[in-house]
Amino acid sequence: MLLFDAHRYLHGATSLDEASPGPRLYQVVCGTCESAWAAVRAHASGNGRSTPMLGLHPWFLVEAAPEWAERLESLLRSPRVGLGECGLDFTRKVANKAAQEAAFRTQLRLVHGLGRPVAMHVVRAWGRLLELLREEGIPPAGARVHAYSGSPETAQPLQSMGVFLSFSGDLLAPDHTKVRECLLSVAPSHLLLETDSTADLARVIAAAARLRGVTEGSLAEQTWENG
Numbered sequence: 001m002l003l004f005d006a007h008r009y010l011h012g013a014t015s016l017d018e019a020s021p022g023p024r025l026y027q028v029v030c031g032t033c034e035s036a037w038a039a040v041r042a043h044a045s046g047n048g049r050s051t052p053m054l055g056l057h058p059w060f061l062v063e064a065a066p067e068w069a070e071r072l073e074s075l076l077r078s079p080r081v082g083l084g085e086c087g088l089d090f091t092r093k094v095a096n097k098a099a100q101e102a103a104f105r106t107q108l109r110l111v112h113g114l115g116r117p118v119a120m121h122v123v124r125a126w127g128r129l130l131e132l133l134r135e136e137g138i139p140p141a142g143a144r145v146h147a148y149s150g151s152p153e154t155a156q157p158l159q160s161m162g163v164f165l166s167f168s169g170d171l172l173a174p175d176h177t178k179v180r181e182c183l184l185s186v187a188p189s190h191l192l193l194e195t196d197s198t199a200d201l202a203r204v205i206a207a208a209a210r211l212r213g214v215t216e217g218s219l220a221e222q223t224w225e226n227g
């Protein structure tokens with residue numbers, strides 16, 4: 001079986017043995033602040049089964065150096081590097097909304113120019129996300145929202161724009177009923193699954209398959225293809 005983990009961090013990243021038997025795992029490993037970028041890139045360059053994504057996460061705007069965008073651009077010019085996470089998180093007080101939106105726009109423009117995919121972190125900012133994506137456009141190399149926590153109503157326009165929606169171990173949490181409802185509103189062609197470095201991928205796949213009424217094998221295959 002081929003398993004695709006659409007989103008995780010360096011901590012807890014599975015060390016991949018190319019020759020090992022059993023399911024073949026491919027993982028996207030994200031670096032969310034400047035201090036993490038080099039290590040994430042080095043980890044991914046050491047094997048053929050992970051892709052690094054480097055970005056400035058909204059939580060870490062306040063600690064970013066003034067020239068962060070130039071540094072990020074030069075790293076994104078190396079082969080096989082995507083952008084992520086970046087985005088909007090209006091539950092946090094660490095950076096104001098205007099600063100978050102400016103950094104998000106900067107990063108969207110970077111991936112448009114460089115032809116790289118983008119992984120977005122979005123919490124309680126769905127209206128502004130849709131507005132900014134309509135203004136800036138969807139990067140042609142692909143876009144996904146990780147650990148999707150929006151409504152089915154927001155999932156529809158995102159999918160129409162071509163954005164992939166990735167679901168995390170929140171599917172397993174008893175109090176996350178809304179996430180399980182949203183999972184059913186996503187077309188097979190726009191669905192991804194992830195561990196977010198906290199869940200077991202096999203358990204996330206099993207839970208999602210049960211909810212969608214499909215086999216684990218077919219769901220693993222679909223999310224592999226989408227990945």
Ligand SMILES: [Zn+2]
Pocket residue numbers: 085120121122146147
């Ligand atoms: Zn995130």
